[in-house]
Amino acid sequence: MASKLFATLAASLGPAQASLEFKWMIQQSPKLQHLTDMVTRRSRGEPLQYILGESLVLSKSPNLLTSIPGSQPFGxxxxxxxxxxxxxxxxTEHWVIKLADRLSASSAQPKSLLDLGTGSGCIPLLLCHLLPQGSLRAHGVDISTHALQLATDNATLCAIPPESTSKNTFTVSLGNFLSPSFPDDAKINLPYDIITSNPxxxxxxEYLQLPRSVTAYEDPKALFGGPTGLDFYHAIARLVRRKHFLRPGAIVALEVGHGQAQAVERIMRLDAHMRDTEIWSDPWGKERTVLAHL
Ligand SMILES: C[S@@+](CC[C@H](N)C(=O)[O-])C[C@H]1O[C@@H](n2cnc3c(N)ncnc32)[C@H](O)[C@@H]1O
Structure with missing residues (x-):
């Protein structure tokens, strides 16, 4: 039976990848029924992280988790x-590590950070982990309650508390930053020193050409940026140019899609009235992040 399951997996992934993933699946649960479910889902194109990741429980220590496939390494x-x-x-991991280097070189005063569209919480959680303890109060906003629950679970797993005077902190709240009533109707504390977003x-x-492993499983709300892909950058520009949204000297760091860096840089300069913009490339040579200063 196991060899039949392996053959099914190999037919969709190829023998080398199937052998790796089958081993992880057996490690996760050797029960035949579970294995059959996992192989069926994977053969239909579901991302492996979702299949293995959802059965992880928070009682497992972070150290144990390191050895379990299905969790996603992020720094x-x-x-x-x-x-x-x-x-x-x-x-995303690449530019967040670079941003942490940049921020740790700045003043020792505690900074407040707002992450717009926080998803799993990966951006603020990695910054909380990398920056000196007690120097960052991060808050993530998302329109999805699934995202907020996952970000909260990830904060627990990474031992980043919602409140502390000596440690970096992370909190979340529900909010729609495209809405004209944002931030007035959101539970956030203005002004901020740092805005991050991978909107x-x-x-x-391009959305219509994405592989099924993305469109069938990942939330379209997390991906689709409007007809030109720039809707969320225009919304961020409207926010940051509001009075009292940012502190003097604030930094805005935005991940951008293929070929969007120049347009987003222009939006930040002309619409958001920010200066000293920079474009960072990712390790694969693509322009990936726009940085702007107030
Ligand atoms: C590209 S994902 C990024 C998630 C995470 N920051 C990361 O880098 O993996 C964009 C996120 O924005 C959220 N989002 C989409 N529209 C939103 C809106 N109008 N207001 C707040 N969050 C929104 C989605 O739910 C999703 O979690």
Whole structure:
């Protein structure tokens, strides 16, 4: 029976990848019924992180989790993943580590950070982990209650508390930052020193070409950025140019999609009235992050 299951998996993934993933599945649960379910889901194209990740329980210690496939490495953290919340991507990890280096070089005063569209909480949680303890109070906003629950579970797993005077902290709240009533109707504490966001940025024509393993499982709300892919950047620009939204000297760091960096840089300069903009490339040579200063 196991060899039949392996053959099914190999038919969709190829023998090398199937052998790796089958081993992880057996490690997760050797029961035949569970294995059959996992192989069926995987053969239909569901991301492995969702299949293995959802059965992880929070009582497992972070150290134990390191050895379990299905959690998603993000810098030195291992984060839980759960459908339909976006699985953190390596290109995001790269710029967040670079941002942590930049921020730790700045003043020792505690900073407040707002992460717009926080998803799994990966961006603020990694910054909380990397920056000196007691120097960051991070808050994540998302429109999805699934995302907020996952971000809260990830904070617990990473031992990042919602309140503390000596440690970095992370809290979340529900909010729609495209809405004209945001931030007045959201539970957030203005002003902020740092805004981060990896907003939905995929334009309609590209969305239609994404692989099924993405569109069938990851929330379209996490991906689709309006007809041109730029809707969320315009919304962020409207927010940050409001009085008292940012503290003087604030930094805005935004992940961008393929070919969007120049347009987003322009939006930040002309609409958000920010200056000293920078574009950072990812390790694969693509322009990936726009940084702007107040
Ligand atoms: C591309 S995902 C990024 C998630 C996470 N920050 C990351 O880097 O993996 C965008 C996130 O924005 C959230 N989102 C979409 N529309 C939103 C809105 N109008 N207001 C707040 N959050 C929104 C989605 O639910 C999703 O979690």
């Amino acid at each position: 030195p953290l291992n984060l839980l993943t759960r459908p339909p919340v976006l699985i953190p991507r390596p290109e 939905p940025y995929i334009p309609w024509d």
